[in-house]
Amino acid sequence: MLSNKYGNPNPTFKLTDSKDWLPYVILKISSFEPVRFNAVISSEASYYSNFNKRTIFINIYVGIMLALFFYNLFLYFSGLDVLYLSYSMYVLFIALAQLSISGHSYYYFLYQNPKLFELSIIGFTSLAGLLGLYFVKVFLHTKERLPLVNKLLGLLMMSYLVTFILRLFGAVSLSYMLTDINGLLVVILVFYTAIVLARRGIRSAYFFLGAWTFFLIGILVYIMQTQGLLDLGFYPNLAMLVGTAFEALLLSFALADKINLLKKEKEKEQAERLIALAKNEHLVREQNVMLEDKVKIRTDELEQAIRNLQNTQSQLVNQEKMASLGQLTAGIAHEINNPINFVSSNIMPLKRDIKDIMEVIEFYRSRGAMEFTPDSQKEAKQLEEDLELDYVLDEVEHLLKGMDDGARRTVEIVKGLRLFSRVDEQDMKSVDLHDGINSTLILLNSTMPTKIRVNLDYDELPLVECLAGKINQVFMNIINNAIHALADHINTIVDPHILIRTKSLVDAVTIEIIDNGPGMPECVKQRIFEPFFTTKAVGKGTGLGLSIVYSIIENHKGKLEVNSEESQGTTFKITLPIYQSTERYE
Structure with a gap:
């Protein structure tokens, strides 16, 4: 009978009861395939019970x-x-x-x-x-x-x-x-x-070893069953099915474990990437700081180069200007010096001559009073009254005195010009700074309003090695600025004055030029030494004065400080070493 009649995959035959049957069953099988089988005779109830179990299991x-x-x-x-x-x-x-x-x-x-x-x-x-x-x-x-x-x-x-x-x-x-x-x-x-x-220590190999252990156990049990060494009852192929099922499950667990490992590796990789990104971000920040520092350094270098260029330009302008001014001043001083020397040298002989003439006049007047006739005396008296002899004599005396004062004043001005210019001096010399301040004040006297007082507080200073003409220019620019600051507010300042104070230190001297003018705001004070910066009206200042002053003091290895507040006046403090380290001023 065909097996599909009972729905069993294995050949199944139903044995009918017959009194003619022998006490044994002969089963004849012909197959082209290698075949190994078990033949089982069971009751119908037992058959269906085993069949149901096999069906559920499969x-x-x-x-x-x-x-x-x-x-x-x-x-x-x-x-x-x-x-x-x-x-x-x-x-x-x-x-x-x-x-x-x-x-x-x-x-x-x-x-x-x-x-x-x-x-x-x-x-x-x-x-x-x-x-x-x-x-x-x-x-x-x-x-x-x-x-x-x-x-x-x-x-x-x-x-x-x-x-x-x-x-x-x-x-x-x-x-x-x-x-x-x-x-x-x-x-x-x-x-x-x-x-x-x-x-x-490879984790996946443990899962693999366990899976194939179950598979091997299934094969061994199946072989033992087919050889008759083991009877599993209702399902001859039970061991192989269980073995392959457990093998498949364990290998699935291995793959799941691999997913977890990959997930952990991915998380670790992400963590490492985050750390790398953090390090890169830190490096980027450090690079930005370095770049900012470099940009700042380069900017400072560029600003310094611009300042040097401006200083060089201002120095060139100043040198050309001062060279021309010095030559002009020296020429004027030289030209004025000859005639003024002539005038000043002839005043004393003229005084003596006038004195002699006055003695002669006095002799004639005294002798005439005794010897002249009344008519002659009357005529002489009339002539004196017509000529205003007493007034003329007084006027001559005043004229001589005025000429003497004017000549002396002119000599001082010429001397101040010569001291101020010093165009023939290019070497460091030991000079008296007080002479430079005094000569500067003489030259600025004509531009100074009469309300402005100048107070001098001189300490006993040693001779200072410097270029006198350059230092006089420093005094000229600073004092001139002080005069302008006071003059612009002459009607609002009570007792406008300038104080010039000198002091001797161990190896240096200080000169303070103090005014009680309007002072400077902080924004102006920060820029006063910049070339071409000026607070004066257009056409009244070039902005080079204090820049030149700063460069001159710097070249003399000195120090220039400014202290100023609005409505509190301004103080310029100059510190100069007594001795310079180089003999030649470059």
């Missing part, structure tokens, strides 16, 4: 394997990792191979086609072996970790392919023999690989 097995297949196939489409595709296909074909060995594939999905069923046992087994070996190579990275084992696994894959081809071409016995040999070699090689890698 459904559970198929459910587990399909769940693993679709789960890993979903993971493959999620991440496109070929490892999940190879494993899902391995699970599918190992399950089909077990279903063919147990006979269920013939009944359920091979449409009870004997040819397909005969090919399915070797075909499904070979494909499962190919996919399983490929999964082992990829999952355990044998190419990098065990190159020799990787080559042997490749040879086994070729052997499974050859086995399947031989079965297609009818070499049944040889294909079954190669399948058994391949299975034995796979077990040995895979176990060896898993043990070696597990001893190296």
Whole structure:
């Protein structure tokens, strides 16, 4: 009878009661395939009980394997990792191979086609072996970790392919023999690989070793059952199904563990990237600070270069201006000096001559009073009254005195011009700074309003090595600025005055020029030494005066300080060393 009558994948026959039956049953089987079977005679009730148990068990097995297949196939489409595709296909074909060995594939999905069923046992087994070996190579990275084992696994894959081809071409016995040999070699090689890698501490190898342990146990139990050494009762293929199911589950756990490892590695990589980004951000900030410092340094250098250029320009302008002014001043002083010397030198002889004439006049007046006739005396008296002799004599005396004062004043001015200009001096000389201040005040006297008082508080100063003409120019510019500051507010300042104070230190001297003018706001004070900066009206200042003053003091290795507040006046303090370190002023 055909087996499909009872829905059992294995041949099933119903024995009817007959008094003519012998006490034994003869079963004759003819097959082109290697066959190993057990024949069981049981009651109908026992048959259906075992059949129901087998059906439930196989459904559970198929459910587990399909769940693993679709789960890993979903993971493959999620991440496109070929490892999940190879494993899902391995699970599918190992399950089909077990279903063919147990006979269920013939009944359920091979449409009870004997040819397909005969090919399915070797075909499904070979494909499962190919996919399983490929999964082992990829999952355990044998190419990098065990190159020799990787080559042997490749040879086994070729052997499974050859086995399947031989079965297609009818070499049944040889294909079954190669399948058994391949299975034995796979077990040995895979176990060896898993043990070696597990001893190296590779986590995935432990899962793999456990999975193949269950698979090996299933094979051993199946062999013992087929050899009659063990009876599992209702399902002869129970051990292989359980072994492959546990193998598939443990390998799924291994893949899940790999996902966790990859997740941890990704988190670690992200953490390392965050640390690297933080370091890069820190480096960027440091680079920005360095760049800002460099930009600041370059900006300072550029500003210093601009200041040097402006100072050089102002010095060139000043040198040209002072050279021309000095030559003009020296020329004027020289030209004035000759006639004024002539005038001043002739005043004293003129005074003596006038005195002699006055003595003669006085003699004539006294003798005339005694000897002249009354008429002559009357005429003389009338002549004196007409000529206003007494007034003329007084006027001559005043004229002589005025000429003397004017000549003396002119001599002082000429001397001041010569002291101020000093155009012939290009070497450092020891000079009296008080002479320079006094000569400067003489030259500025005509421009100073009469309301402005100048107070001098001189200390006893030593001679100071300097270029007298340059230092006089410093005095000229600062005092002139003080005069202008006071003159612009002459009607609002009570008692406008300028105090010039000198003091001697150990190796230096200080000159303070103090005025009680309107003072300067902080914004102006910060810029007063910049070339071309001026607070005067257009056409009344070039903005070079204090810039030139600063450069002169700096070149003399001195120090120029300014202290000023609005409505509190201004103080310029000059500090000059008594001795210069160089003899020549460059």
